Amino acid sequence: MIMFNFAFNSFSEAILMESQNGQSHGIYVWSVLLIVFLCIFMTFFFYKNKIKKITKKFK
Amino acid sequence: MKPIRKKRLMSVLLILITSALGSYLIIKALDSNLDFFYTPSELTDQEIPNNKRIKVGGMVLEGSVLREKTKIEFVITDYKGSIEVVFDGVVPDLFKEGSGVVVLGYLNEKTLYAEEVLAKHDENYMPPSIDIGN
């Protein structure tokens, strides 16, 4: 069993993610990845900011 | 545990049991309305009025797909009953003979006139090189 094997031969292939049935699935995979990362990043930013604001009031 | 806490624990359990019972009754009352689709054998068992919009799910029978320009005819089966489907439009990429499908449409004279065809896939994930048999 091969555990690690690059599924794509080039960068542009990885962007397009063309499947065996000829469809390009890259747009779906990449947009989900973007949404997930944005959500996580924005939540971190949001709470860091809120904590900063509330602790400022204490001083 | 102190008696007051025991009492509170009991009320928490009571809340949980009541809400579980409540939702069980609701689900029971809704019964098969929560099902997303009928199976072909259910269709033969029950009377479903013509011209009522329904969903039927099952496997596309192997060798039953007939294509004519944009028109496509096939049979869906659950290996107990089957129904003929007529559809004019684009089927999803995963639509294949022997794979799962859910069809939205009107029943007329034992034929389903489809408005929409959705592909249903199963829980198996495998690389293409491995035989589907295992």
Add this chain to the structure above:
Amino acid sequence: MIKKFIHQFASPKTYMFQVNRAYPYIFYFSVIIYSLSVFWGLFLTPEDFVQGNSYRIIYLHVPASFISQSLYLAMAIASAVYLIWKVKLSVYLVRSIAPIGAITTFIALISGSIWGIPTWGTWWVWDARIVSTLILFIMYLGLISLHDSFNNFEKADKFLSILVIVGSVNIPIIKMSVEWWSTLHQPASITLSEKPAIDLVMLYPLFGSIIGFAGIVTCLVILSSKFQIFRREKNKSWVNDYV
């Protein structure tokens, strides 16, 4: 001794110090595990024999939906602890988990919708799995706005924790929806009782992404709970000393 330990940890002050110490370890560990697993899943695994490359969304979708349900269970347990033992920290945690749960459920719904386009041929259907997940999302939002609508924290806490327990019946419904009713969503690939229906090459990065995502979400809950503790305990002297 156990009682003393629990009492100590249940004080927001001790919680804050312990959590601050653990935070960087959890954060770096989970970010590394998550990014490596997602990279592994997205580029180093073979494509699926039916779905092709679109199946790669599994590495983002499954952790989010799994964690969204786990967070609700955590909230239900914390609510019960609050109602029985009146531990303040417990209800702070309930309130801080809710928004994080809402975000993970949102991610699960959106990623599922996008996955649905190439595989099912539609981005939304009203089947039992999707509707129960949508209810979970609405419940998270409802609980937050319910808690914030009270002027009195005491009352808000009590209502919140009771409603969380009432709503917890939705979790087994989500889990079993694909078994009890016919759905467009496929049944579970990983179950406790059976051999996974996913090839091992695809399964290992999936486990990694679940663990990594759980860690990242833990960090978010920690941040959110810190904010809640500051908000609720701002008049206590230790908070001012702490800052």
